[in-house]
Amino acid sequence: MKVLVLFGGKSFEHDISLKSVNFVINNIDIDYTLVGIDKNGEWFEIKKVNVDSDWKNNIINKVNNIIEFAKKFDIVLPIIHGNSVEDGKLQSMFELFNIKYVGSNSFSSLISYDKILTKLILEKYSIPQVPYYIYNKSLNFDEIKYPVIVKPAKCGSSIGITICYNKNELKKAIKLARNYDSNILIEKYIENSRELECAIIEKKSNIITSNVGEILKDSWYSYEAKYKLKNETVISNIDNSIKKDIKKYSEKIFNILGCKKISRVDFLYDLDNNKLYFNEINTMPGLTDISMYPKLLNNLGISNKKIIETLLDI
Numbered sequence: 001m002k003v004l005v006l007f008g009g010k011s012f013e014h015d016i017s018l019k020s021v022n023f024v025i026n027n028i029d030i031d032y033t034l035v036g037i038d039k040n041g042e043w044f045e046i047k048k049v050n051v052d053s054d055w056k057n058n059i060i061n062k063v064n065n066i067i068e069f070a071k072k073f074d075i076v077l078p079i080i081h082g083n084s085v086e087d088g089k090l091q092s093m094f095e096l097f098n099i100k101y102v103g104s105n106s107f108s109s110l111i112s113y114d115k116i117l118t119k120l121i122l123e124k125y126s127i128p129q130v131p132y133y134i135y136n137k138s139l140n141f142d143e144i145k146y147p148v149i150v151k152p153a154k155c156g157s158s159i160g161i162t163i164c165y166n167k168n169e170l171k172k173a174i175k176l177a178r179n180y181d182s183n184i185l186i187e188k189y190i191e192n193s194r195e196l197e198c199a200i201i202e203k204k205s206n207i208i209t210s211n212v213g214e215i216l217k218d219s220w221y222s223y224e225a226k227y228k229l230k231n232e233t234v235i236s237n238i239d240n241s242i243k244k245d246i247k248k249y250s251e252k253i254f255n256i257l258g259c260k261k262i263s264r265v266d267f268l269y270d271l272d273n274n275k276l277y278f279n280e281i282n283t284m285p286g287l288t289d290i291s292m293y294p295k296l297l298n299n300l301g302i303s304n305k306k307i308i309e310t311l312l313d314i
Contacts, residue, residue, distance in 0.1 A: 001030055003312060004073040006090075007051060008037040011082030012159050012180060016286060018051050021079045023287035023294065025050060027304040030314065033073070035063060037080070043069070067097050075312060076101040079287065086113040086284050087154060102311050104283045108258040112283045115185050116153045118257070122278060125256055127249060130268065130277045135174060135184035141167050147189040150174060152181035163189050190277070194269045196236055198250040199285070199296035202261045203310050209250050210296035212236045212243045233292050235299055242269060245276055259283055261311055264293045 005028070007021035008014055025034070025048065036044050036055050043063035046055060063069045070076060076094060078085045078101060085091070088106035093099075095106055104112065111117045116134055123129065133139060133148075150173035152160040160180035162173035170186070177184045199210040214236035236243070250265040264285035268277045285293040297307055 001075065001312065001314065002073045003028070003030060003032040004070060004076045005032050005034050006037060006076060006078045006080060007034075008039075008055075009080040009082070009084040010037070010039055010041050011080065011084055012155060013082035014039055015053070016081045016288070017079055018053065018055065019289075020081065020287035020291070022050050023289070023291075023304065024077065024079055024308060027308045029305060029309070030312075032077075035069075037084070067093075067099075070094070070099050071097065074100065077312065078103065078284070081284055081286065082155065083113075085109070086282070088113070103261050104257075104259045104263070108260070109283050112257050112259060112263075112281050114154050114183070115151060115280060116183055118281065119185075122253065122256065125252070127253060127256075127278050128276060130190060130279070131188045133186040135186055139186075141170065144170065144186065145188070146170075147191065148186050149189040150177050151185045151187065152177045153183035153185050155180040190268050190270045192271045194236070194238065194271065195279075196238065196242075196246055196267045196269055197292050197296065198246050198265045198267075199293045200250060200254050200259075200263045200265065201297060201302070201307065201310055204313070207251055207254065208297075208300070208302075209247045211299055212238065212246050213292050213296045213299075214238070215292070233290075233295055235296075238269065242276055249276075249278060253278065253281055257281065262293075264296075 005024055007017045009017060034046050034048055036046050043066055045060045045063055047058040049058050076099060078090055086109055088109035091106040091109055094101045119129055147163060147165045150162045150164060160177045162176055164170040164173050174184055195215045197213045201208050214234055216234060246267055253265055254263055264282045266279040268279050287294060294304055294307060
């Protein structure tokens with residue numbers, strides 16, 4: 001099998017991809033070619049080394065004809081977070097030219113990446129969600145009940161997200177979020193909550209859901225908390241009935257959105273009202289050394305090497 005491993009990209013989450021691709025490099029047991037996409041969208045084949053911010057120092061050659069280059073491989077493993085992959089753009093190109101790749105297709109990726117589209121679809125299937133507003137010019141700010149959390153509709157890793165306690169803070173938060181996306185989601189902020197997660201990996205047609213993990217945190221799960229601090233992740237000791245619901249909803253959401261191979265589904269548990277809410281789904285979750293996704297699968301006895309083997313259908 002000839003595998004093309006992609007990382008980087010034009011996304012705001014470019015630097016997270018640099019961390020995640022090292023997980024693959026350190027756990028893949030078959031021959032592969034490593035290609036980095038810089039922030040201008042140019043492709044470069046690089047040496048098989050651990051990737052850092054100076055990865056372009058290891059360039060072998062520039063890839064000029066992307067399609068013909070990618071067609072040389074049996075499968076593409078795109079370890080890219082945010083736009084270009086999680087929004088389905090790269091998958092669309094692969095589909096157009098019959099290039100096989102790992103992960104959800106272009107349609108499912110786009111829907112799952114757009115927090116507003118995801119919410120609108122899952123409402124139809126009675127998936128419990130936090131009350132929310134969609135920002136537009138007709139939105140009445142005086143009707144909003146605080147606190148709220150403001151999110152760009154299409155962005156990950158908690159980038160561009162702000163918690164607001166009044167109208168002035170909300171207006172500033174919307175201005176910040178619009179730096180990342182023109183569509184803005186405003187959700188009720190659940191202050192006293194637990195953040196719970198479930199990993200999914202698909203082996204052939206068999207969907208494997210992990211045990212429920214929990215982020216132990218002092219405040220909300222910001223970018224810094226996710227990637228710069230060593231916040232502990234654990235298998236949650238929450239009530240078994242809630243764990244059962246999370247696993248059931250995770251698989252249901254994965255199927256409703258038509259996802260494939262890999263996802264992490266995130267939930268909030270409101271401690272004041274004893275309510276469980278779906279938060280978001282990630283079709284290319286973080287694979288760093290502190291990421292929840294591999295830790296949850298490791299807990300099932302699936303090694304890091306086995307994760308890569310399963311994704312590649314080896």
